[in-house]
Structures are given as structure tokens and as C-alpha cells.
Amino acid sequence: MPDDAIMIPLPGALYRRVEAAAGADEVPAYVARAVREALARDEAAAAPGAVDEAQIVERLRRLGYLD
Amino acid sequence: MIAPHGGRLVNRALDGDAREEAAARAEALPTLEVSLEVAYDVGNLATGVFSPLDGFMTREALDHVLHRRRLPGDQAWTIPIVLDAPAAALRRVGPGGALALACAGRRFATLEVTDVHALDRQTFAAATFGTTDPSHPGVRRVAMMHEMLVGGRVTLFALPPDPYERYHLSPAETRVLFRLRGWRTVVGFQTRNVPHLGHEYVQKTALTFADGLFINPVIGPKKAGDFKDEVILEAYQALMRHYFLRDRAVLGVFRTEMRYAGPREAVFHAIVRKNFGCTHFIVGRDHAGVGGFYGPYDAHAIFEEFPDLGIVPLFFTAFFYCTRCGSVENEKTCPHDAADRIDFSGTRLRQALEGADPISARLVRPEVAEAIARFPDPLVAAGAPGAR
Numbered sequence: 001m002p003d004d005a006i007m008i009p010l011p012g013a014l015y016r017r018v019e020a021a022a023g024a025d026e027v028p029a030y031v032a033r034a035v036r037e038a039l040a041r042d043e044a045a046a047a048p049g050a051v052d053e054a055q056i057v058e059r060l061r062r063l064g065y066l067d
Numbered sequence: 068m069i070a071p072h073g074g075r076l077v078n079r080a081l082d083g084d085a086r087e088e089a090a091a092r093a094e095a096l097p098t099l100e101v102s103l104e105v106a107y108d109v110g111n112l113a114t115g116v117f118s119p120l121d122g123f124m125t126r127e128a129l130d131h132v133l134h135r136r137r138l139p140g141d142q143a144w145t146i147p148i149v150l151d152a153p154a155a156a157l158r159r160v161g162p163g164g165a166l167a168l169a170c171a172g173r174r175f176a177t178l179e180v181t182d183v184h185a186l187d188r189q190t191f192a193a194a195t196f197g198t199t200d201p202s203h204p205g206v207r208r209v210a211m212m213h214e215m216l217v218g219g220r221v222t223l224f225a226l227p228p229d230p231y232e233r234y235h236l237s238p239a240e241t242r243v244l245f246r247l248r249g250w251r252t253v254v255g256f257q258t259r260n261v262p263h264l265g266h267e268y269v270q271k272t273a274l275t276f277a278d279g280l281f282i283n284p285v286i287g288p289k290k291a292g293d294f295k296d297e298v299i300l301e302a303y304q305a306l307m308r309h310y311f312l313r314d315r316a317v318l319g320v321f322r323t324e325m326r327y328a329g330p331r332e333a334v335f336h337a338i339v340r341k342n343f344g345c346t347h348f349i350v351g352r353d354h355a356g357v358g359g360f361y362g363p364y365d366a367h368a369i370f371e372e373f374p375d376l377g378i379v380p381l382f383f384t385a386f387f388y389c390t391r392c393g394s395v396e397n398e399k400t401c402p403h404d405a406a407d408r409i410d411f412s413g414t415r416l417r418q419a420l421e422g423a424d425p426i427s428a429r430l431v432r433p434e435v436a437e438a439i440a441r442f443p444d445p446l447v448a449a450g451a452p453g454a455r
Contacts, residue, residue, distance in 0.1 A: 056243045063233055065244055065317065 068242055071342045072377065073119025073142045076238055080113040080223040089224040093167035093174045097159045099152055099217075104287055106170040106227040107322040108148065113176070113223035114237040116321070118342045123150040125218030126184040133194035136331070136372065143373045146326060146335040147195060149186075150178070151213040157183055166217070170227050181219040186212055196328050196360070203360055204290050205327045229322070231286055234300060236319040241281065242344040248314060250279035254347040254381065255340030257354070258284045259325055261294050261302035261439055263419070263431050265386045265411040267310060268395035273349055273381050280316040281345055282307070287324040290357070291449035298438075298445040305438040319343075329354070329361035330369035334376070341378040348378050352385045387411065388430055420445075 060066045071077075081089050101109075111117050119142060124132065129147055131139050138144045160166055160180055168176040188209050189199055196205045229235055236244070245253050254273040258266065274280045282303060286296045294302075303318050321339060326332050332355035337348040354366035367382045387408040389396045401408070409415060411430060419431040420439055428436075439445050 053243055056240050057247070060236075060240060060244055060247075065236075066247060 068246060068344060069341060069346050070377065071115060071118045071238065072338050073138075073140065075119060076115040076242075076342065077112070077118045077121045078115060078239070079121055079221055080110075080226075080237075086224045089177060089222055090174065093177050093224070096165050096167040096177065097156075098167040098169050098174060099150075099156055099178075100169050100172070101150070103170055103227060104324045105150060106168070106175060107229075107287065109168060109176045109221050109223060110226055111323060112148070112221050114239070116238055116339055116342055117148055118238070120144075120148055122178065122181070122220035123216075123218050124148055125181045126216070128218065129216070133190060136334075143334065143338065143376050145331040145338075145369075146328060147191065150217045151186060152215050152217050153213045154215050157215055157217065160217075168221070173225070173227075175225040175227055176221050176223045178217065178221050179219045180217060183215055183217050186214055186216050188212070195326070195331060197331075198360055200360075202358070203327065204357060208324075208326075231296065231300065231320050231322070234286075234318060234320040235322065236343075238342045238344065241317070241319060244317065245279060245281075245344045248279060250277075252277040252347060253279045253281055253345045254349060255281045255283055255337075255343065255345035255378075256349050257321075257336045257340070258282065258299070259289060259293060261299055261416075261431075261445075262306045262435060263411055263416055264388065264395050264429070267306065267432070268386060269349060269351065269383050270316075272383075273347065274315060277347055278315075280311075281340065281343060282316060282318045283321050283340060283343065284318075285325055286320040286322050289325050289447050290327070291447050293325075293447050294439075294445055295442070295447055298442050301438045301441070302435045305434040306432060309434045310432060325355070327355060327357040327360075329356045330366040333366035333380075334369055334373060337370075337376060337378050337380060341376070345378060347381050349383060350380045351383045385410075 057066065112120055112122060119138070119140065124147060127139055129149060131137055132144050132147055136143065136145050160183070162180055162182050164180045166178045166180060167174045168178055192199050192206045192209045196203050199206055201207055201210065254277045256270055256273070260266070270280055270282070284299050284303065286299075300318075300320070307316055307318055328335075333350050336355065337350070340348045350366055350370070352363050353361060356366070363385070367380075370376070370380045384397050384399070386395050386397045387401075387410050388394070389401045389403050389407050390409065391403045391407045392401055409430065415430060419428050420436050
């Protein structure tokens with residue numbers, strides 16, 4: 001593994017594709033692209049927006065979790 | 068913020084007009100009465116605690132989980148999340164149909180039925196618990212399940228009444244909370260016990276390297292001899308009030324039942340905490356174990372099968388109180404003999420709580436012991452309602 005390698009969590013199928021490519025000197029471009037795309041999808045999916053944050057903050061304050 | 072398991076936080080809980088409309092539609096559906104524990108798991112499915120699951124497992128999903136420890140979409144998943152029902156209750160329902168789910172006579176959710184299949188108790192128990200021995204509480208639980216399983220997506224329109232509502236946070240809420248506190252790394256701590264000095268040592272060791280700690284006790288049916296839910300929460304409140312920084316630790320409950328599935332349950336617990344927004348998860352000795360059914364570090368080894376889990380397990384070995392060190396230590400940190408060490412056994416803990424001997428009293432913070440002592444009967448009794 002190169003010194004500047006970054007360990008990142010990957011979906012299972014993707015992980016196995018990366019693992020299969022691990023024998024190569026470099027990770028193929030299509031794998032790197034797939035990884036970037038999967039991470040971007042995860043980031044987008046994880047971003048707030050689908051929930052009413054103001055409502056959440058109000059409840060957290062009411063329960064004493066936030067000042 | 069760490070992505071939820073499967074990349075998307077499930078939200079099948081309705082509010083506003085949609086809630087009223089769903090409740091009205093449910094009145095026309097065949098109704099399946101379920102236990103409070105099942106009702107809470109519907110809540111877990113609908114609010115993303117069990118993401119990416121959005122309903123009870125179909126036969127295909129269950130087969131994948133039992134035999135491959137993964138969902139059909141290839142995400143790691145180790146514990147069956149199923150809805151059992153008597154065949155007679157399902158006579159009017161088939162794939163493509165829908166059921167209203169009721170708890171204590173009150174409808175609270177609907178289920179879009181994908182499939183109905185028979186429960187294979189032997190396979191279910193052997194794959195989940197690694198045993199079919201009826202002395203295992205999980206195996207006993209499977210033996211008591213109804214003969215059919217119903218798979219399908221749930222929609223929640225009314226949360227069941229919750230005596231611990233004050234501690235009940237959804238993953239959407241914990242994620243907002245962690246972000247507002249500025250926590251980039253969060254350690255999740257699973258427990259079904261009152262805290263002693265050993266737990267505090269593990270929590271603070273992990274917290275030293277993270278921004279925040281999420282103490283997340285399992286609240287729900289437990290086996291006889293475990294501490295009652297209300298005792299666990301009061302004890303933790305006492306500990307956190309006196310021994311943690313207010314802006315570094317959060318207490319919230321995970322409403323589900325203990326399965327006592329050892330290593331499989333350890334992975335499941337990690338996945339759930341990932342959904343709550345934790346980046347790290349503490350895995351102790353014999354995590355979620357019972358009796359001698361699992362090796363002390365089986366729950367560590369299983370994580371090697373899941374390099375794609377997306378949450379970092381923090382493995383802790385056995386710890387003890389060393390009278391010569393005067394502190395909680397482990398095998399890697401303490402050079403002294405066994406004679407100097409006090410294990411955190413159940414017997415010792417009881418002695419500590421009773422104030423029976425001064426050495427044991429060092430194992431539990433006095434404020435925690437006082438909180439527990441306020442309960443005349445702090446343990447789940449054999450034969451108590453819901454006891455496993």
C-alpha cells in the first residue's frame with residue numbers, strides 16, 4: 001500500500017472490487033471514479049434537509065440536550 | 068458527518084396531514100396486534116435506527132442475513148429483524164396487501180406485505196445465536212415466536228407511549244445534536260448495565276481520542292438478573308452529572324430487546340450506532356454474550372469479516388481494579404499479580420452496591436450507588452413480564 005493511501009469505508013460490493021484490484025500497482029481509474037461517486041452519493045444522502053432541523057433543535061432544547 | 072449504513076437515513080415516520088390520513092386508512096385494514104417490543108422496532112425501522120432497512124425482512128433478506136451476514140444489497144447486517152404472527156391472523160393478507168399494526172389495541176403503523184413465510188426455528192436460532200440450546204435466552208425467545216413471518220415496508224403514524232421519551236432520540240436528532248456540538252468524531256457505547264468504574268474507564272479512554280461520547284443503553288426486555296431499565300438510566304444520570312463534562316457526553320436510549328447473540332449482535336450494535344452518527348464503537352469483552360455461549364473475544368474477531376462496515380470498532384480487553392495501582396487497569400497496563408486485582412464480577416458489584424466491604428465499594432462511584440439504592444428491587448426478577 002502506498003504511504004499516502006487513505007483508508008475509507010466502502011459499500012460491500014465496491015469494497016470487493018477494490019480488493020480485487022489490490023494486486024495492481026495502481027488502482028484503476030474506473031475504481032477511483034466509482035469510489036468518488038459512491039462517497040459523493042453517501043455525503044449527499046447524509047446531508048440534512050430531509051428533516052425539519054428547526055423542529056429537531058426545538059425538541060433537543062426542550063429535553064435539555066442543547067442550551 | 069458519517070454516512071448512515073447503506074448511505075441513506077430511512078424516514079418512514081409521518082407527521083402532519085399525512086399522519087392523519089394514514090391513521091384513517093389503517094382503520095380499514097386487517098389489524099395485527101403486536102407486542103410493545105415489536106412496536107419499538109417498527110419505530111426503529113421508521114426513524115432510520117435500522118437503516119437501510121425500511122421494513123421487516125422478507126424471506127430473501129432473512130436468508131441473506133442468516134447465511135451470508137449481509138443484506139441482498141450487500142450491506143453488512145447480522146441480526147434478523149422480523150415480524151412473527153400466527154397463521155390465523157394472516158388469513159386475509161398476502162403479498163401486495165397491507166396490515167395495520169396495533170399495540171395494546173391502538174393502531175400505530177401500517178405494513179405493506181411483500182411476503183409471508185414460515186419460520187424455520189432451528190435455522191433461525193442456529194444461524195443467529197450459534198446454538199439451538201434452549202438454555203440460551205435468544206433460542207427460548209425463538210421457540211416462543213409465532214409460526215409465520217411477514218416481510219414488508221412499514222409506515223409509522225403514531226409512536227407507542229414511551230416512559231423514557233425524555234431519553235429517546237432518533238438518528239436524525241442525534242446527528243443534528245452532534246453537529247451542533249461540533250463533534251466530528253463520536254464514540255458509541257452500548258450497555259445493558261449500571262455503570263461501574265470499569266465502564267467509566269473504558270468510556271473515558273475512548274473519549275480521550277474522540278470529540279464526544281454517546282452512551283446508548285439498550286432499553287427493553289432483558290434476562291432475569293439484569294438491572295431494570297429505570298435503574299440503568301438513573302445510575303447513568305448520576306454518573307454523568309458528577310463525572311463527565313456536560314458538553315462531551317450524551318445519554319440516549321436504544322429501544323429494543325437484547326438478543327444475546329454475542330458477536331453477531333456486536334456488529335448489529337455497531338451498525339445502529341453508525342446510524343446515530345457515531346464514527347467509533349466500543350466493543351468490550353464478551354459483548355452481548357450470555358453464559359458461556361461465546362468466546363470472550365469472538366465479538367472482536369467477527370469485525371474482521373466486515374472491513375466495509377464504515378464505523379471503527381474500538382476493542383477493549385478485560386479490565387480490573389488493581390489495589391496496588393489504585394486504579395482500573397488491564398492486562399497491557401498493569402504488572403501486578405492476580406492477588407492484587409479485583410474483577411468487576413456480578414458478585415463484586417452487588418457487594419459494592421450493598422457497601423458490604425470497603426474494597427468493593429471502590430468499584431462504583433458513591434453517587435451511582437446512591438442512585439441504585441433508591442430502588443428497593445433494582446434487578447429484573449425471574450418470571451417478570453418481558454423477562455427473557
